[in-house]
Amino acid sequence: MTEMNTLESPIKGIKSGEDYSASVMSIEIGPAHPAMHGIVRFTTHLDGEVIVGMDPEIGYLHRGFEKESENSKWIQVIPYTDRLNYVSPLLNNIGYSMAVEKLYGIEAPRRAEFTRVIMGEISRITDHLTCLGAVAMEIGAFTFFLWFIKAREYLWELVEEMSGARLTTNWTRFGGNANDLPDGFLNDLSDRLAKLKDVMSECDKLLTRNKIFIDRVKGVGSFSKEDALSFGFTGPLLRACGIPYDVRRADPYSVYDELDFEIPVGSVGDCFDRFLVRMEEIRQSIHIIEQAADKMPEGPFMTDERMLHYPDKKDVYGNIEGLIDHFKLVMEGHQPPAGEIYMPIEGGNGELGFYLVSDGGGDPVRVRLRPPCFNLVSAMPAMTIGHYVADIVPIFGSVNMIGGEMDR
Amino acid sequence: MSEGSSKKDMEESTEAGELTNLLQREFPNAVTGFHSHRGDETVVIERDAFESVCSFLRDDSRCSFEIMMDLTAVDRLEMEVTPRFEMVYHFKSLTHARRLRLKVHLAEDDCKIASIHHLWKAVDWYERECYDMFGIQFEGHPDLRRILMYEEFEGHPLRKDYPIDKQQPLLELKEVEERHTYGRDS
Numbered sequence: 001m002t003e004m005n006t007l008e009s010p011i012k013g014i015k016s017g018e019d020y021s022a023s024v025m026s027i028e029i030g031p032a033h034p035a036m037h038g039i040v041r042f043t044t045h046l047d048g049e050v051i052v053g054m055d056p057e058i059g060y061l062h063r064g065f066e067k068e069s070e071n072s073k074w075i076q077v078i079p080y081t082d083r084l085n086y087v088s089p090l091l092n093n094i095g096y097s098m099a100v101e102k103l104y105g106i107e108a109p110r111r112a113e114f115t116r117v118i119m120g121e122i123s124r125i126t127d128h129l130t131c132l133g134a135v136a137m138e139i140g141a142f143t144f145f146l147w148f149i150k151a152r153e154y155l156w157e158l159v160e161e162m163s164g165a166r167l168t169t170n171w172t173r174f175g176g177n178a179n180d181l182p183d184g185f186l187n188d189l190s191d192r193l194a195k196l197k198d199v200m201s202e203c204d205k206l207l208t209r210n211k212i213f214i215d216r217v218k219g220v221g222s223f224s225k226e227d228a229l230s231f232g233f234t235g236p237l238l239r240a241c242g243i244p245y246d247v248r249r250a251d252p253y254s255v256y257d258e259l260d261f262e263i264p265v266g267s268v269g270d271c272f273d274r275f276l277v278r279m280e281e282i283r284q285s286i287h288i289i290e291q292a293a294d295k296m297p298e299g300p301f302m303t304d305e306r307m308l309h310y311p312d313k314k315d316v317y318g319n320i321e322g323l324i325d326h327f328k329l330v331m332e333g334h335q336p337p338a339g340e341i342y343m344p345i346e347g348g349n350g351e352l353g354f355y356l357v358s359d360g361g362g363d364p365v366r367v368r369l370r371p372p373c374f375n376l377v378s379a380m381p382a383m384t385i386g387h388y389v390a391d392i393v394p395i396f397g398s399v400n401m402i403g404g405e406m407d408r
Numbered sequence: 409m410s411e412g413s414s415k416k417d418m419e420e421s422t423e424a425g426e427l428t429n430l431l432q433r434e435f436p437n438a439v440t441g442f443h444s445h446r447g448d449e450t451v452v453i454e455r456d457a458f459e460s461v462c463s464f465l466r467d468d469s470r471c472s473f474e475i476m477m478d479l480t481a482v483d484r485l486e487m488e489v490t491p492r493f494e495m496v497y498h499f500k501s502l503t504h505a506r507r508l509r510l511k512v513h514l515a516e517d518d519c520k521i522a523s524i525h526h527l528w529k530a531v532d533w534y535e536r537e538c539y540d541m542f543g544i545q546f547e548g549h550p551d552l553r554r555i556l557m558y559e560e561f562e563g564h565p566l567r568k569d570y571p572i573d574k575q576q577p578l579l580e581l582k583e584v585e586e587r588h589t590y591g592r593d594s
Contacts, residue, residue: 059556064572066541067565071572102446229474229502232530245502339445342478342498342509353478355496359487370478370498378533407556 023047027389031060035138035393038403040377042392049388054381058374061403069367073333074100077367079170084369085405087130088123088348089169090159092405097172098253099343099354103336104174104308111299112176113255117292118189119162119171120254120345121285125196126152126159127348127400128236128278128285135275135397136207139216144207151199154192161185174334175309176302186293193286200282208279217271221383221395228269231382232375235350237399240277241269247346259291274398308334333362340366349373349400371405425449427508430470435461450509458512459522465499465508466527473499473508476528479535481514481542485568491515493544514544523549541566 024045030036039060045053065084069077081092094116101108108116133148156166161182163171171178207213223233228241238245244263248256264280266273302309306321310329315322338360344353350372357366376399383395424432428442428451438457443450453461465471478498485492493514500507512521523546525531535546536555543564546552554561560579563570 059554059558062556064565067570067572070566070568105446227529230529232475232477232528234475243502250502250505251507340448340450340496341446342448342507344477351477353498355478355480355498357482365484365487366480366482368478368480368496374533374537375530378530382529 024052037401040401044389046389051384051387051389054384056377056380058377059407061407065408066367070364073362074336074364075334082168082170083404085348085402086167087402088127089167090119090123090171091347091352093169093172094120095345095352096354097174098345099341099356100174100336102341102343103339103356103358106175106303106305108176109300109303110297112301114292114296115177115181115301117254118289121289122155122158124348125282125285126155128282131400132275132278135394138393138397141207141213144203147199147203151196154195158189158192173302173309175305180301189293193289214272217275217394220271220387220391223269223383227382231379234372236274236277236281237376239264240266240273242267247344247351251344253345259288261288271394271398335360335362347372369408371408373399373401373406377401377406434464448509450511452511455512455521459524462524462527471501472503473501475500476530479531479538481538481544483542483568493519495521520545520547522547525549
């Protein structure tokens with residue numbers, strides 16, 4: 001038996017601390033439920049249709065990411081990071097690689113950073129499109145979902161063009177990227193962005209002022225600034241509460257300080273604010289991608305520092321340094337200097353932070369991921385208590401829980 | 409990396425940051441070490457002063473760390489350093505736009521630390537996760553149970569002495585009645 005989380009209820013006639021045992025009914029939502037986005041279980045305690053207690057249970061998708069990483073070489077962790085937030089895998093790749101680069105104390109070449117910005121923002125858009133589409137579908141706007149999934153497909157084709165895979169991208173390396181921009185990529189990009197803008201304006205007309213939709217999301221799941229900070233919210237949900245915290249602006253990494261973009265904020269932090277914030281962030285991301293594509297510098301896409309990148313095959317077979325570097329990188333792995341760093345980037349759901357500890361050897365001592373939606377799901381009781389059971393669907397949808405990232 | 413660069417890292421870490429100085433002034437006996445490797449300001453403190461340092465960090469206007477960003481532990485068994493465990497806390501202040509890493513060392517036979525769940529609400533689940541993964545006891549936590557693993561799981565998987573390929577037996581199905589009896593007479 002787990003303890004009930006109880007809070008003061010805004011619905012008339014229900015006070016916290018009352019004995020509900022005669023009237024309260026418990027309902028398990030999940031783990032296998034279509035609205036539970038992956039697998040998570042909510043034990044809800046209902047008085048009539050009103051939620052009076054809730055206990056989220058997570059961990060169904062725990063695969064031991066941190067344990068596996070600590071038993072791998074540094075470079076072997078990159079494919080594991082694809083599987084964290086599987087809706088925006090490139091952001092995880094970028095976050096991990098930038099963390100290791102910080103451990104080394106190096107920076108990737110500028111062309112690599114601009115490419116990373118483009119690919120990272122594409123991933124942020126796919127993340128937001130998935131979240132918004134799913135919320136809309138679950139509360140009845142099925143067309144919106146299909147249009148957003150169509151738009152997401154345009155972008156995933158770009159991701160495929162760049163990395164060879166739609167989801168399991170494994171694209172970044174320490175000190176650069178696996179490959180340069182493919183031929184004609186920037187043309188394809190502007191073509192797809194134009195299509196995406198069309199979809200965005202159509203969907204905006206379809207849903208943003210739709211009374212049925214607004215009735216379901218407005219005033220649902222409101223959250224105060226103080227609670228949001230205390231629960232460690234970051235990303236769109238914190239901004240929907242009215243706090244303009246964005247890692248891209250607060251701790252600028254990569255080349256974000258050279259790019260111009262706005263940080264949208266909401267006011268009351270309800271599901272409608274979250275919807276509007278995410279919609280605006282998609283537009284801002286498009287704006288960022290266009291600037292980065294315009295400013296794309298010439299130059300290498302990978303650092304030429306020794307013992308960071310695998311030497312070219314002509315060096316491996318042609319001279320002794322190349323052969324030895326290749327041998328040592330394969331057998332011993334990358335060896336970042338001893339130390340510890342925390343590297344945050346702005347992920348799709350908020351601050352995606354990697355805490356890495358190295359002892360100077362080829363195996364990581366500690367690879368820790370700070371998953372943004374862990375905090376968001378921990379606040380589910382506080383967000384839902386006092387609301388109707390049907391409100392769980394838009395609230396949980398707008399939290400955008402990604403099991404792979406939360407459970408690791 | 410060569411000898412030269414690690415030497416440079418050591419030099420880099422000898423300068424005390426602004427927050428380190430503040431904490432040293434406010435808690436003269438508590439700060440046992442500090443560094444700012446790659447610009448991450450880090451302070452190591454004594455376990456006894458941990459709770460008061462945390463409330464100071466949250467409430468004092470010179471700190472105002474509104475967000476408890478991350479909480480984890482490091483098992484240093486293979487690094488052959490004692491004490492074995494290191495608690496790592498990351499804080500973020502929006503007011504002053506800075507971050508701080510706070511560390512506390514815990515011995516293997518006494519891995520207990522005060523819970524700070526009353527200061528930030530995010531800590532509740534973080535401490536549960538840390539207990540689950542490392543077996544750290546958070547004294548004063550109201551509901552310290554496993555979060556990612558299941559209740560019957562034995563051991564703490566992120567400890568370095570937990571074998572990565574260890575298998576544990578499958579569980580029997582649970583009786584449904586055990587889980588909830590609300591609204592029933594039984």
